[in-house]
Amino acid sequence: TARAADWDMEDFEVDGKTYPMSFVLYENTYQYHPNPEVRHKAHQIFSDTLCKHKNTVAANYYTQVSKEKKLADLRGYDSVFDYLLSDQEVSRETFDRQIDVIIDELGPVMQKYVKLLQKEHGLDKMLYSDLQIDLDPEFAPKADLESATGYISEAVSVLGEDYKNAILKAFPERWVDFPANAGKESGGFETTPYGLHPYILMSWTGVLPDVYTLIHELGHAGNFIKINENNSILTSEPSLYLIESPSTFNELLLTHSLEQKSDDPRMKRFAYTTMLTNTYFHNFITHLLEAAFQREVYTLVENGQTFDGDKLTQIKMDVQKRFWGDAVDIDENAGLTWMRQSHYYMGLYSYTYSAGLTIATQAYLKVLEEGQPAVDRWLEYISLGDQKAPMDAAKVAGVDVTTAESLHNTIKFLNDTVDKVIALTEELNQ
Numbered sequence: 001t002a003r004a005a006d007w008d009m010e011d012f013e014v015d016g017k018t019y020p021m022s023f024v025l026y027e028n029t030y031q032y033h034p035n036p037e038v039r040h041k042a043h044q045i046f047s048d049t050l051c052k053h054k055n056t057v058a059a060n061y062y063t064q065v066s067k068e069k070k071l072a073d074l075r076g077y078d079s080v081f082d083y084l085l086s087d088q089e090v091s092r093e094t095f096d097r098q099i100d101v102i103i104d105e106l107g108p109v110m111q112k113y114v115k116l117l118q119k120e121h122g123l124d125k126m127l128y129s130d131l132q133i134d135l136d137p138e139f140a141p142k143a144d145l146e147s148a149t150g151y152i153s154e155a156v157s158v159l160g161e162d163y164k165n166a167i168l169k170a171f172p173e174r175w176v177d178f179p180a181n182a183g184k185e186s187g188g189f190e191t192t193p194y195g196l197h198p199y200i201l202m203s204w205t206g207v208l209p210d211v212y213t214l215i216h217e218l219g220h221a222g223n224f225i226k227i228n229e230n231n232s233i234l235t236s237e238p239s240l241y242l243i244e245s246p247s248t249f250n251e252l253l254l255t256h257s258l259e260q261k262s263d264d265p266r267m268k269r270f271a272y273t274t275m276l277t278n279t280y281f282h283n284f285i286t287h288l289l290e291a292a293f294q295r296e297v298y299t300l301v302e303n304g305q306t307f308d309g310d311k312l313t314q315i316k317m318d319v320q321k322r323f324w325g326d327a328v329d330i331d332e333n334a335g336l337t338w339m340r341q342s343h344y345y346m347g348l349y350s351y352t353y354s355a356g357l358t359i360a361t362q363a364y365l366k367v368l369e370e371g372q373p374a375v376d377r378w379l380e381y382i383s384l385g386d387q388k389a390p391m392d393a394a395k396v397a398g399v400d401v402t403t404a405e406s407l408h409n410t411i412k413f414l415n416d417t418v419d420k421v422i423a424l425t426e427e428l429n430q
Helices: 002-006 023-028 036-052 054-074 080-086 092-121 145-159 161-168 208-230 245-260 265-302 309-324 332-339 351-370 372-381 390-396 405-429
Strands: 012-014 017-019 189-191 199-201
Touching: 012 036, 023 036, 036 054, 036 332, 054 080, 054 265, 054 309, 054 332, 080 092, 080 265, 092 265, 092 309, 092 351, 092 405, 145 161, 145 208, 145 245, 145 372, 161 208, 189 208, 199 208, 208 245, 208 265, 245 265, 245 351, 265 309, 265 351, 265 405, 309 332, 351 372, 351 405, 372 390
Parallel strands: none
Antiparallel strands: 012 017, 189 199
8 A cells, every 4th residue: 555555756857858757657667768867767766765664664564474473373383484385285395495496596597698688788787777678678569458469369379269268358348457547556466256257457558568467467367267167166276386377377478479470580589588577587586586585584583583674675685686696786775675565465475476487387398399288288287276286286287396307497498598598689789
């Protein structure tokens, strides 16, 4: 409520032009802006506003995590981590592995990519506010709602007519709240009440990342449509560990569709970088680093300690420095990003994005390799609901997440993608 309704941000001026400023405008527009002066000034105003409220928000957050700690104790759990992971049917070892392997192994891969970004944009140094820029901003196509329908239809056609037609009902039946209104949450949200159609909340700004947000939320919608067709209400809620796999799988299908449309190396590079900066950056990095931050916060609470806004900002800075190394200049403004997400009020949810995307990536690669048999397994998987524990459910999709192998394979896929982007950039620069 604070970030959506109470945080007023000043408009700003660059080169004689006035830019209106809000939480949603920053997250949906200015953090991607190709002009570094616009980008940096917007981030400073954004951060200054966050900083004014950090202790109030920190106090509210402490109320939440201390409540969860008390509930864990009252219910006889050994730790708050065990309590929060119990509903997911996931072990602490699996939770820790997801965070540590990605930070230690994906960190160097993404450092390599952002150094390419810095070089191509001619930046003296890479600031945190530069991380979301496109490698080739002049080649970023716009997207209206009509073209979005076409993008999505082509991308999910591999899953069959029934699935495609089910999710495309979102347009004529108006499941989606699109306008970027004042006081509206940024990002995308989906819910499907049992026995009813899905509802989606997002803000449409007319750029291709909006199509990624929409196809992501339609992935959730398609998942629950299939679940509700095949389950009673008693088994209609899968583990949070699995919840982000159908959504991120659809994002991968969108990237593949964009890549296949053209032999133009610039278009191929655009498809690869869009996958890196939308699908993986958001789900494998932003939310993963939130999870690493949460782990430190819950460790403090587990040890009987408290925190304020400055402490949380420092924790966030330390997590980011571990991931980005010397490739990105991490300052206090970067540390304030702990205030940007509402996921912290949903238990240990943030790490499940990377868990779901690990399953999605491996299943997607199997679809490319095997075709229809892998598609059939995927459709069976997204129909399961809560019939199976998460590790067993993933095996229905042909993915083993009981060890770190799927994580290693996914990070290798990302490393290969970054290498392709570097090679295509060298080709285009000749």
